[in-house]
Amino acid sequence: GSIVFVEISKISFTYQGKEAHFNIVKDITKNLTLEMENQEYKAVFDNTTDLLFTTDQTGFIKYANNKAVKFLDSTNKKIIGESFISLFVDEDRSKINNSIFKSSSIEPVNINGKIRSKKGDSENIDLTATPILDFEGNIDTFTIIGVTKQETVKHLIVDKSSNNFSKEKQQVDSLFFSSLFHEILTPINVILGFIQDITDNIKDLSPEQKETTKIIDQNRERLLETMNSVIEYSNILNNEVDLNISKVGIPEIIDTIQKKNDTTDDNQKKEFTYGKISSSLTFETDLQRFKLLAFLLFKIISRLSTKDKLYFSAVTFDDNNFLISVKDSYAAISEELFEKIDKMFSSDENVSSDVFGLSVLTISLAKALLKLLKGKFYTDETDNKNCGFIFPINFKIETAPEKDKKVTAKKEIVKKDKTDEKLVVSGEEPEILTTEEIEEPTFEETYKIKTIDNGDKATKEKMFPSKGDFDLSELKCLYIEDQIDSQILFKVQLKGLKEIKYAVSFEESLPLLDANLFDFIVMDINLQGEYNGLDALKIIKKMPGYENTPIIAVTAYVLPGDREKFIATGFEDFISKPIFRDKMVSTLERIFVQHAKN
Structure with missing residues (x-):
């Protein structure tokens, strides 16, 4: 005597010369109930005060609730298809990418970071990312819940009767310093690069010129050391340090x-x-x-x-x-x-x-x-x-007790990769190290490097008979850099390349990537436009013909540990500006020889 909801369908066909019908009556009561539940969940999703996102397994956004869209001062059309980590400040992107999208864990992950708001500044946010599995048990999507925290601005309180100040101090904005130092170092690196090119083209430097060049280089290192120290000190004061x-x-x-x-x-x-x-x-x-x-x-x-x-x-x-x-x-x-x-x-x-x-x-x-x-x-x-x-x-490591959150989920201890660390050393440029010493190739052998010639698309073999004879003349390069002065310096330093194409943003590079096949790509991390270097890397690696193309990251301001962090993200190498010929040639030689061995 109960009532069920059914779906009726009919297929008409000819059977033994006569018209016939195949009728299907399907009980969809459970489906309808499930659909109603989905509508209820969607109503909760759309009206909660938390930021809710659904992404695919690689981190591209498939859904964002109304609160998230409003918080980001955007539209659903703009947000859908964007990289989730692109919503965060540069310092947190690698951490979030490694902890959520590159983690193979099927348990919920709790992590925090700074998300960019519609005001143009950033706000602290607690994230709970829950992987959704397909029928084979593999991660298909992620549901990510974000709880923003309004930062309490600490003020110095003056006791007029005793003229004593409270012990509370204003927070030091390390993100502000990082951005400021990048702006300072960009023109400085261009100046230093051209000075290096001038001195390299002078056959016999006088003792005074040699001393001047040495002093310039020493003071650049001292400047970088000071900037690193300020960033590290402000991070410690703000309790924003993850120990490794x-x-x-x-x-x-x-x-x-x-x-x-x-x-x-x-x-x-x-x-x-x-x-x-x-x-x-x-x-x-x-x-x-x-x-x-x-x-x-x-x-x-x-x-x-x-x-x-x-x-x-x-x-x-x-x-x-x-x-x-x-x-x-x-x-x-x-x-x-x-x-x-x-x-x-x-x-x-x-x-x-x-x-x-x-x-x-x-x-x-x-x-x-x-x-x-x-x-x-x-x-x-x-x-x-x-x-x-x-x-x-x-x-x-003493862990602080968890604060009450609106959403409770099973906790997982996320093992942080070494690359998540933002480390500071003084002056010295960090070396590329792995847990195992990289074996130096014996150059008695001859390695064959396959390159593509756009003329006839035929595969050629480039020979490297001995160390130091690395030949740039057959290599085509794309340099994605928004500073025109840096583009000019790159052209001066990398004389001898078969071809160099330039783009000031990832969007501008797309037609060049489509029309050409480059042997390697050099890309600034901080780019104009919607996409930064990390976003561009992920997309380029999925483009036909560029799956194994070396992509080298560069930036004006490098915190020690950044190289390892970006290499783990997928870049072939990471070097600091100014880009000098010897440094780039050495990097390219190592990359192509390693590719040949692999």
């Missing part, structure tokens, strides 16, 4: 300090010598930040000491800690140096002016890193020869 903890051996730290000290051009530089070293000492820490801190401590104590030689020691302190120290004699530290170090590191007060010829930034960053890496200055009340800096052997 790994097992570290003390010889690696010592080697870094010694190399950086050897390359430092400073009239107050001190001789680096070994003190007591436990060569088997291993501990857990953030390697890149610990390297930076160790060198900063050596640099600071170098300025505080009146001696010409300093002794670096690293020994086990107890079962849970180790101690590093920098002394002005092998056995102990002088009373004068001890008092200076004690005065600087025993107090938690912020530095307000230059001390002993050291900048406020250098001291402040060293103290911030010391606290971040759970180190502390240690003094022995009975004997100052044991003073130094104590660090834990086993580093435990």
